[in-house]
Amino acid sequence: MNVTALLSRTSGEPARFALTGAKGAYARTLLAQAKLGDLVRPTVLCDLDTEGVAALCIDLGYDPDAFVIASSADEVAAAGERIAIVSDLDLIRASDAEVLVEATGSPVHGTRASLAAIEDGRHVVMVSKEVDTVSGPALGRAANEAGVVYTLAHGDQPANLLDLIGWARLVGFEVVAAGKSSEYDLVYDPAAGTVTQLDETHEVDTAAFDRLLALGEVESTLAARAAAVAAFTRSAAADLCEMAAVAAQSDLVPDTELFHYPVARIAELADIYALRADGGILEGPNRVDVFSALRVVGEPSFAGGEFVVVRTGDVSTWEVLRQKGHVLSRDGRYACIFWPYHLMGVETVATIAAAARLGVGTGRPGAAPRVMMAGRARHDLAAGTRLTMGGHHHEIEGVAPVVREIAATPADAAPFYLAAHTTLARPVAAGELIMLADLADPEPLLRDTWSTARALLV
Numbered sequence: 001m002n003v004t005a006l007l008s009r010t011s012g013e014p015a016r017f018a019l020t021g022a023k024g025a026y027a028r029t030l031l032a033q034a035k036l037g038d039l040v041r042p043t044v045l046c047d048l049d050t051e052g053v054a055a056l057c058i059d060l061g062y063d064p065d066a067f068v069i070a071s072s073a074d075e076v077a078a079a080g081e082r083i084a085i086v087s088d089l090d091l092i093r094a095s096d097a098e099v100l101v102e103a104t105g106s107p108v109h110g111t112r113a114s115l116a117a118i119e120d121g122r123h124v125v126m127v128s129k130e131v132d133t134v135s136g137p138a139l140g141r142a143a144n145e146a147g148v149v150y151t152l153a154h155g156d157q158p159a160n161l162l163d164l165i166g167w168a169r170l171v172g173f174e175v176v177a178a179g180k181s182s183e184y185d186l187v188y189d190p191a192a193g194t195v196t197q198l199d200e201t202h203e204v205d206t207a208a209f210d211r212l213l214a215l216g217e218v219e220s221t222l223a224a225r226a227a228a229v230a231a232f233t234r235s236a237a238a239d240l241c242e243m244a245a246v247a248a249q250s251d252l253v254p255d256t257e258l259f260h261y262p263v264a265r266i267a268e269l270a271d272i273y274a275l276r277a278d279g280g281i282l283e284g285p286n287r288v289d290v291f292s293a294l295r296v297v298g299e300p301s302f303a304g305g306e307f308v309v310v311r312t313g314d315v316s317t318w319e320v321l322r323q324k325g326h327v328l329s330r331d332g333r334y335a336c337i338f339w340p341y342h343l344m345g346v347e348t349v350a351t352i353a354a355a356a357r358l359g360v361g362t363g364r365p366g367a368a369p370r371v372m373m374a375g376r377a378r379h380d381l382a383a384g385t386r387l388t389m390g391g392h393h394h395e396i397e398g399v400a401p402v403v404r405e406i407a408a409t410p411a412d413a414a415p416f417y418l419a420a421h422t423t424l425a426r427p428v429a430a431g432e433l434i435m436l437a438d439l440a441d442p443e444p445l446l447r448d449t450w451s452t453a454r455a456l457l458v
Contacts, residue, residue, distance in 0.1 A: 003350060006358055007039075014041040015356035017125075018092045020113050021103035022047040022085070023056060026127055029155070030101065030345025032060050040352045044076060044084045044095040046113075053085050089113045093120055098356045101153065101348065103127035105394060107417040108443050111135040114150075118142045123149040123355040125348065127156060129241045130394055130417040133373045136248060138452035140365025151361020155347030158245040160339060161306040162363040165250050168337065173310035176285045176334060177273035178252060181293040181302040182239055186229055186263060188213075189297040195229060202231045213296070215268045218279055222272070225263035225294065235261055236393040237416070239290045240401045244373040247403065249363035252288040253371055255281070257402035264291045266302060269336040270329040273309040278333060288403075300340065307338035368456035372406050374433055375399040375416040381428045389420035396420055399434060406457065412436050418446045 017034075021027055022045035034040050047053045050069045057067055067083035070076045073094035076084045084095060089109060092100065093116060100117035102124060104110045110131035114124045124143060126132050132139075132152065143150035152159035157180045165178050184198040193206045212225050240259065247253060260281055264272050273289065274280025293302040312318040312328065312335050322328045327336040354360050378400050388397045394417075395401075401416050414436045425440035436442060 003354055003358070007353055010357040014038050015099060015353045016041060016043040016097050017099040017101050017352050017356075018042075018044040018046065018095055018097035018117075018122075019101045019103060020046045020089065020092075020110070021105060021128075023049050023052045024103055024105070026103050026156075026344050028056060028060070028345070029343075030103075030348050031057065033346045033349050035060060035062065037349070040349045042083050043097045044079075044086060044092055046086050046089055046092055048087050050085045050087050057083070057085075089116070092117070097122060099123045099125055099352050101125045101127060101352065102131060105130055107131050107134050107420060107446055111139070111445055111449055114139050115142065118146050118148055118150070121146065121148060123151075123361075125151055125153045125351050125355060125361075127153045127348070129156070129158060129238070129245050130420070132158075132245045133241055133248070134415045134418050134446050135449035136245065136453075137366060137369050137456055138449035140367070141452065141456065144366045149355040149359055149361045150365040151351060151355060152245060152363060153348045154351040154362070155342060155344045156242070157304060157306055157342050158242050159351065159362045160342055160347075161246050162249055164306050164308050164337070164339060165246075165252075166362070168308045168310055173308070174285065175252070175308050175310055176275070177282060177287045177289060177309040178246070178250070178307065179243060179289040179291065180239070180306050181291055181304055182234055182261070183236065183304050185293040185295055185301050185303075186232065186234075187295055187297050195232075197232045197234070200232060202229075204228060213265070213294075215265070215271060218272055218281060222262045222264075222281070229263055229292075234292045235259065235290070237395045237401045238393040240403050241373055241394070241416070243288045243290060244371055244403045247288045247371040248369035249365065249367055250288075251370060252286050253405050254403045255283055255287045255289060257404050258400075259290045259403070261289075262291050263294050265294050266336075266338070266340070267327055269307055269338070270309055270327050270334040273336070274329055274334045278329075278331065280334075302338075302340045304342050305338055305340035306342070307336055309334055309336050366456075369453055370405055370407070371403055372409060372413065373401055373403050373416045374409060374413045375419055376402055377428045377430050377432050377434065379430045381424055383424050383426050385424045387419050387422050387424065387434075389417070394420075406454075409433075410435065411454070414439060414442070415446075415450055418442060418450055
């Protein structure tokens with residue numbers, strides 16, 4: 001879609017947006033980009049640390065006279081063209097924002113803010129995948145009924161990947177697999193004899209690791225690579241959360257509830273994400289997964305980007321494309337098409353404008369989800385255990401995230417992020433799914449929105 005051309009036919013007025021979680025890293029990227037052009041402009045910023053948000057705005061080059069810290073609805077309404085900085089989600093309702101960008105990362109607060117926005121006739125751009133995996137279907141259905149847009153945010157992998165999947169299907173491809181790379185590449189330095197992931201480095205046997213750079217028989221090569229990098233933690237709740245959000249709006253399913261996480265080089269993806277009958281790792285088509293990108297120091301990064309693997313069809317067409325550098329399987333039956341990036345809030349300005357001015361988002365909001373993100377006890381959990389969520393990737397202590405088809409999951413299974421910050425009413429044995437009945441104090445709002453999602457399946 002040529003969004004640039006479509007937006008040029010609209011009023012040209014910047015789309016006004018409210019932003020929650022306004023002091024976070026994602027928020028910073030969005031506010032920095034919003035300042036560079038006239039596509040969008042912030043009208044209210046919400047965060048518990050209002051002084052910190054004000055300092056962030058100044059650091060980004062906003063004029064101190066361009067914003068005001070407001071503590072009442074009247075003060076928000078009186079802000080006029082200035083940006084109102086607030087600590088109370090309810091004060092957003094007094095603003096003239098057309099779009100809510102939800103970036104708290106809190107399932108409860110994000111759901112509450114989004115429902116209020118939809119009730120007020122505002123579009124919702126969802127950054128918080130934690131919210132979407134519990135309340136997304138209910139929010140999408142509510143937005144559809146209210147005639148507003150509910151959409152995931154471009155700049156994060158789910159919206160980007162939904163666009164890539166939609167494009168592939170639009171032009172006629174069968175999507176065999178779709179997914180993303182994990183947030184951080186595995187970077188091999190043959191001179192130093194090390195592999196590094198972010199700020200963690202381990203020594204490796206250079207001669208042995210050199211042999212692993214070439215893809216031989218798929219399963220044996222992947223097994224050897226996994227063993228060679230076993231010292232690293234490569235999976236994260238954020239990865240499974242993002243792909244659960246994608247699967248819910250694209251009819252994809254996981255091949256395994258923990259995902260395969262193959263250690264792969266970009267040029268190998270079409271071979272790896274082929275069906276087992278064709279030498280790959282997949283039991284069937286329409287799968288969603290995550291891989292760990294392996295590269296040699298100095299090679300380009302996949303940077304947490306997105307990919308689809310499709311069947312090629314005409315061999316001659318794709319041999320021409322292979323000559324142009326496209327990623328094909330060795331037998332020519334599969335091709336990988338990818339976007340090796342996600343730019344966080346830098347891209348989200350386009351999502352905001354498209355929602356406000358064109359009334360369009362991405363994916364199929366409000367659709368009945370085929371999958372859910374649930375949780376299994378990593379070890380025996382006693383009654384009274386507090387399921388604390390925290391860390392950069394919003395892990396839940398003692399609980400392993402899994403992505404499962406809903407039809408094959410007990411009806412009482414608790415969504416992973418519905419369980420966050422709840423207390424266990426009874427013990428849960430290692431390996432067991434966390435059930436709603438296991439939770440002593442689940443948030444009623446989240447139970448209601450999840451119940452709405454389940455009801456869509458009927």
